[in-house]
Amino acid sequence: MLRFDATYAERFIPADELEAYLDERAEVLMRCQAGEERYADSLGWLSVDAWAGEETVERTCALAERIRAQADTFVLIGVGGSNNTTRATVAALAPEGGARIVYAGNTLSAWELRRMLEDLDGHDVVIDCVAKNFETLEPGSSFRLLRQYLVERYGREEAARRIVCTGTIGSPLEDLCRAEGYTFVPFATDVGGRFTALTEVHLLPLAVAGVDIRALVAGARETEHSCRTAGPTQNDAFRYAAVRKLLWDRGYQVELLGFFEPRFRWFSKWFEQLFAESEGKDGRGIFPVAAEYCEELHSLGQYVQDGTRQLFETFLDVREPGPGDSLVLGGTDVEDGFGYLDGKDFWDINKASFEATRAAHAEVLPCLTVEIDQLDDHHLGTLLYWFAFACMASGELLGVNPFDQPGVEAYKMLMFRALGKGVG
Ligand code: PA5
DSSP: OEEEOGGTTTTTTTTTHHHHHHHTOOOHHHHHOOOGGGGGOOOOSHHHHHHHHHHHHHHHHHHHHHHHHHHHHHEEEEGGGHHHHHHHHHHHHHSSSSOOOEESOOOOOHHHHHHHTTTTTOOOOOEEEEESSSSSHHHHHHHHHHHHHHHHHOHHHHHHHHHEEEEOSHHHHHHHHHHTTTTEEEEOTOOOOGGTTTSSHHHHHHHHTOOOOOHHHHHHHHHHHHHHHSTTTTTTTHHHHHHHHHHHHHOOEEEEESSSOOGGGHHHHHHHHHHHHHHOOTTTOOEEEETTTTTGGGGGHHHHSSOTTEEEEEEEEEOOTTOOOBBBOOOOOOSSSOGGGGTBHHHHHHHHHHHHHHHHHHHSOOOOEESSSSSHHHHHHHHHHHHHHHHHHHHHHHHHOOOGGGGGGHHHHHHHHHOOOOOO
């Protein structure tokens, strides 16, 4: 279960104002729930069963099992939406028993790429090139590098058995797969990169890593039901979107995702990409950033409490401890000044730090909380769907198309010109 709490923002957005706004914009929620015709080619993710139904999950688990029998290391080549969900989920859940996931296709740094290749030595490797368009420079160049690595190491025939590509049907990537005998997985046709969390794009690497994708999908499916059926005042995802819009109207242009569980580090990157690429357009949009506490209480914390009043904060929290979430600090006969911690569990110490931080920050800036019961596969599915739905609603309230990303084309044109693309 997921709970959204805006009470720590009520000094800034009074509850009655929020309720009135939710009623006033109810038609936006209805459009989101039904799926708007004008975005039909981007809304495949709205129905979890469309791209993560039982048959797909079954097929994905079977392919993942084959890969795990071949390899202890799986290289995911992809950038942005073709990478973030897997990295976020694997880092959050730290699954056991699956293959190690190595990331490529998200950098052009020679040092990083060299280090990544060195990291493969001594391991059995399978690679997956995930590319919706197969024009993006980072994954395209890494894919070639890794193909050459595999061919050199295993020979062409065996290398082909170790290459999976997830791409658009009819794309040059599919042609390459057919010509070379690589395994081809179709990229969901009506889903854009950052909304592909619950499709084979990520279900495959997640299953290879040992994530329970059935539980993940079940969590998302349950959340789909609540997001798509609850009315405006009961709908937490829509409430969150509405609060964001009211805050933006008041000049709060930066949202800080704060969390006290470092396992959310890469989830926060997923969050940043989802909202930045979906909302930051037409001179509008909230700038999403993240703070990993406690570490950043000792850096960003100063600014948050005392700096320019442009921030609001969304805390991401986990209610119940899971396996491994308990560590009791024993007493000591050495006088170290920390006797007040004797016998306390770090889980509770961390919670006290979170609650104190939220109370202090809420004195000066609007604070929101998104809380899940447990940090497990089911709740990760919940988070992935909930934020995607909220992001769509938020874009709609803001008046931008949440599904395109025209702003990333400008640098690409200059970069391709500098690299001589299309010249030879
Ligand atoms: O969300 C998006 O659409 C983007 O972030 C893409 O996922 C990213 O640009 C990678 O695109 P592609 O898979 O076509 O290489």
